[in-house]
Amino acid sequence: MAADRLSVIFAALADPTRRAILARLAEGDATVTELAEPFAISLPAISRHLKVLEQAGLISRSRSAQWRSSSLNPEPLREATAWMERYRQFWDTNFDRLDAHLRRMRQAPATPADAQADHDDQGKQ
Numbered sequence: 001m002a003a004d005r006l007s008v009i010f011a012a013l014a015d016p017t018r019r020a021i022l023a024r025l026a027e028g029d030a031t032v033t034e035l036a037e038p039f040a041i042s043l044p045a046i047s048r049h050l051k052v053l054e055q056a057g058l059i060s061r062s063r064s065a066q067w068r069s070s071s072l073n074p075e076p077l078r079e080a081t082a083w084m085e086r087y088r089q090f091w092d093t094n095f096d097r098l099d100a101h102l103r104r105m106r107q108a109p110a111t112p113a114d115a116q117a118d119h120d121d122q123g124k125q
Contacts, residue, residue, distance in 0.1 A: 022077075032070070035050070
């Protein structure tokens with residue numbers, strides 16, 4: 001069963017090493033050696049991460065003489081962001097409703113039971 005494109009993108013983004021590689025590529029193209037520098041893992045391991053990113057469409061790789069560089073492809077990130085945006089709007093709406101409810105509760109007049117409790121508390125002081 002083939003995974004849908006968004007699942008492949010999120011699976012690639014699930015790994016912190018791959019996210020760090022994407023962050024580095026956002027600064028500009030880089031070779032495998034340059035991408036491997038901050039990590040305590042082998043070049044073949046970095047290459048495997050790059051293959052996952054490439055299969056997800058998040059990067060493209062090119063070869064010039066003996067150098068193989070990678071470049072960031074932003075379109076799949078836009079797709080993931082667009083999908084998540086619907087849920088951000090959902091949470092924003094719910095937080096706005098909660099905020100309005102809490103404001104109403106703060107402004108509501110005290111009930112007779114609350115007034116009696118306040119009176120009882122003052123008598124204890």
